[in-house]
Amino acid sequence: MPVLPITIKNLIFLFCFQTRNDIKTRMELLIMRIQGEVCHALEKADGDTKFKVERWFRKEGGGGVTCVMQDGTVFEKAGVNVSVVQGNLPAAAAQQMRARRALKVDEGGELAFFAAGVSSVIHPKNPNVPTMHFNYRYFAVVDSDGKETWWFGGGIDLTPMKELVEEDVVHFHKTLKQACDKHDPKYYPDFKKWCDKYFFITHRGESRGVGGIFFDDLDQRNQDDLFKFVTSCAEAVMPSYLPIVEKHKERGYSYSDRQWQLLRRGRYVEFNLVYDRGTKFGLYTPGARIESILMSLPLYAKWEYDHHPAPGSKQEELLSVLKNPRDWV
């Protein structure tokens, strides 16, 4: 049952009256605010199309709000999902939760958990406009001894679907660097590298795109500082991406540009279904809302056997950057 986007704002007011100052509530309010802001900004950029908004509940605990725009004027498929879920997690899902430091879970065992996050993938129609993904999340788990472990994770990355426009990539990375630098000068360089490593399609030997930032298991400072850092990152999403949308959304493109975009989307699907831990976490979580997880997949994708871009083409140049990640700022 679709509800109007305005509901989100009303809900935030509702939450504000009840709010406790704990991190779970603060995170929930942050991701709902970001979802509302992103959806409104994208609707404005599209001009014609509204998000379909659905509230959903998970019978095992929690729920979320999924906003999807499909077949718009500017956006072919854009999804912005918020989920706040809790309950018990089977070992297979728990293993997808953390990047570097694995959680101890007995085989066949379960883990009490809380997860609150916003995630989004924006697939524009025009191949001149890159695809963008972001995700910011807070996790807490209780181990068998009753001890709670918490951490933040997240990131944002850009995937050109036609050619490399260097100044766009520089703008994107610079905006992220500014957001990071306010909190720690090491964050941007560390998380930029992590991003290149994470969004790598091993079987293709190429990155999904031109990177951005990615971090996980973030718990090395006090919760308040880290929450502020994540807030800065989430607030930098639209400033890093929207100017690129506006710059290119009316540019013309050819049939072969569209076909190449569809092939690049095929690679996007490969990454998401084969490697992405967020997707796997969703697929392995009992009672997860599959449509909210797989909204990240493009409306159309293509797989051509043994495709190689023409030597010296813009496409070949893009591929060479995907195979050899660069520093942008």
Add this chain to the structure above:
Amino acid sequence: MPVLPITIKNLIFLFCFQTRNDIKTRMELLIMRIQGEVCHALEKADGDTKFKVERWFRKEGGGGVTCVMQDGTVFEKAGVNVSVVQGNLPAAAAQQMRARRALKVDEGGELAFFAAGVSSVIHPKNPNVPTMHFNYRYFAVVDSDGKETWWFGGGIDLTPMKELVEEDVVHFHKTLKQACDKHDPKYYPDFKKWCDKYFFITHRGESRGVGGIFFDDLDQRNQDDLFKFVTSCAEAVMPSYLPIVEKHKERGYSYSDRQWQLLRRGRYVEFNLVYDRGTKFGLYTPGARIESILMSLPLYAKWEYDHHPAPGSKQEELLSVLKNPRDWV
């Protein structure tokens, strides 16, 4: 470098002169014969388009022949791949090799292996013609004590992309049953059930298609009997499928039939990238030829957010069969 299909036949003659009577050579000759026969039959059914044939070598040992027809008159994408590879396998790949009885491999350890198989996915253009997949393979591994273990695996399954045509599915299953019954009356019922279980998209709660047969770890009889059984199965591929192609390939279809076919293909991609052990085995095998593994993916696929077929529609009927596998013979 493309070579003519006739090369395959020449190669078979070449192999015949050198042949030893061992199972590896017999399997290699079988899969090359089947590849040649299937490609010729499909070219005839297409009428206009020829397979592109490529021989490839794997620097770690072995190689194969990949035949792909793309954007034909009848077939949108059809791939028939033969590979005969050997070498050492990392633990991750070894774990994808067997279905029920896992192989003992130390973490980080490797396993000497030999694998010979033919695999194929046929995606027709016309939504009235179902997609078909088959794969027959022989594996041998040598454990750390120097003991060789061998087994056969394989299967074939049908995926309607428009609606359920019951008599087609019955024909398909009957042909497979006849091939199985010549060897053991228990094979068809057992392997039909296994097929329904294997080609199940857990996160969607639906099967990939209307099944067929699937088996793995087959070593409970002498090699000669099992080789003959696999031969019967491989020879039944075209008789089970071609009549369905011929019956429907000239039928008309609508724009919405095509869109529904693309959505079903999206599910096909989900199965292959998330669950298929053959695909994972390929992705985890060092030096594997990715294009030969991912030729199974359709030329085009689509993901629409939260799509539901209209109540009482042919599409809804098909979905209900995918959610509740039936007995067909």
